[in-house]
Amino acid sequence: MSYFPAFLKLDDKKILIVGGGNIAYEKLDHLLDFTSDIDLIAQEFSDEMLQKIQKYGLKYETRAYKEGDIAQYAIVIVAVDDIGLQAAIFEESKAYKCLCNAVDSVDYCDFIFPSYIKKEDLTIAVSTSGASPAMAKHLRRYLQELIPQSIGSFLKEMRGLRESLPKGKERMKMLDEKAKNYIQSWSK
Numbered sequence: 001m002s003y004f005p006a007f008l009k010l011d012d013k014k015i016l017i018v019g020g021g022n023i024a025y026e027k028l029d030h031l032l033d034f035t036s037d038i039d040l041i042a043q044e045f046s047d048e049m050l051q052k053i054q055k056y057g058l059k060y061e062t063r064a065y066k067e068g069d070i071a072q073y074a075i076v077i078v079a080v081d082d083i084g085l086q087a088a089i090f091e092e093s094k095a096y097k098c099l100c101n102a103v104d105s106v107d108y109c110d111f112i113f114p115s116y117i118k119k120e121d122l123t124i125a126v127s128t129s130g131a132s133p134a135m136a137k138h139l140r141r142y143l144q145e146l147i148p149q150s151i152g153s154f155l156k157e158m159r160g161l162r163e164s165l166p167k168g169k170e171r172m173k174m175l176d177e178k179a180k181n182y183i184q185s186w187s188k
């Protein structure tokens with residue numbers, strides 16, 4: 001089955017990352033584009049991970065995961081090199097209604113990380129439903145080349161128009177025309 005694409009509001013949603021190696025670093029790096037309400041537990045943290053943790057003032061504990069650690073979290077990312085622990089935390093997460101992402105198997109994921117582009121108010125997320133993360137990455141790079149830097153100011157202008165003009169058919173038509181013309185201008 002395919003995954004439903006949604007853009008999640010992370011305010012008041014505490015996140016726990018279990019793991020402190022390469023993959024935990026990538027997940028942390030991506031999450032920090034959207035929230036810094038993130039705590040970490042790992043038996044060992046890499047140097048680059050510790051630098052990132054210190055830069056953002058995150059709370060972390062250097063120890064093994066123990067049952068119940070997820071109690072106060074809305075989301076857990078299990079980035080350990082131990083598939084048994086990924087399965088166990090996924091099972092445990094159900095009791096706490098905590099959404100789980102495990103990095104080694106979609107069987108233990110409530111959601112998966114997309115590859116994404118973020119330019120101010122624009123976010124484009126790409127998923128292959130786990131079929132090929134490498135393909136998701138290259139498609140992201142391809143799309144990144146297509147989107148000009150001016151997208152940020154264009155979206156600011158559009159937001160301003162939507163806020164200042166009265167709703168209705170006239171506004172809809174004008175906004176539609178502007179968006180169409182802006183995209184057409186990329187290929188000129």
Ligand SMILES: C[C@@]1(CC(=O)O)C2=NC(=C\c3[nH]c(c(CCC(=O)O)c3CC(=O)O)Cc3[nH]c(c(CC(=O)O)c3CCC(=O)O)/C=C3\N/C(=C\2)[C@@H](CCC(=O)O)[C@]3(C)CC(=O)O)/[C@H]1CCC(=O)O
Binds near residue numbers: 027103111115132
């Ligand atoms: C998109 C991205 C986002 C991110 O990490 O934030 C992401 N993986 C990325 C990179 C990447 N991951 C892997 C490679 C090596 C090449 C390859 O295998 O293709 C590369 C490429 C590279 O690193 O260059 C290996 C890999 N990945 C997973 C497994 C386990 C498995 O498949 O069961 C294994 C095998 C481990 C092994 O073999 O040992 C699992 C997942 N990886 C996902 C996301 C989720 C599905 C996304 C989707 O396709 O919809 C999912 C299901 C769960 C999750 O992690 O959430 C990020 C690109 C970011 C960017 O640059 O834009």
Ligand SMILES: NC(=O)c1ccc[n+]([C@@H]2O[C@H](COP(=O)([O-])OP(=O)(O)OC[C@H]3O[C@@H](n4cnc5c(N)ncnc54)[C@H](O)[C@@H]3O)[C@@H](O)[C@H]2O)c1
Binds near residue numbers: 024
């Ligand atoms: N999803 C993806 O995109 C993706 C991509 C490549 C690899 N992987 C998989 O991700 C996993 C992690 O890879 P890595 O390179 O980060 O490994 P790593 O060896 O660098 O890090 C593993 C981390 O898990 C921690 N850990 C292990 N057992 C623990 C426990 N009981 N409690 C707390 N912490 C514990 C270790 O201390 C370490 O910090 C691997 O199994 C790999 O196959 C996933």
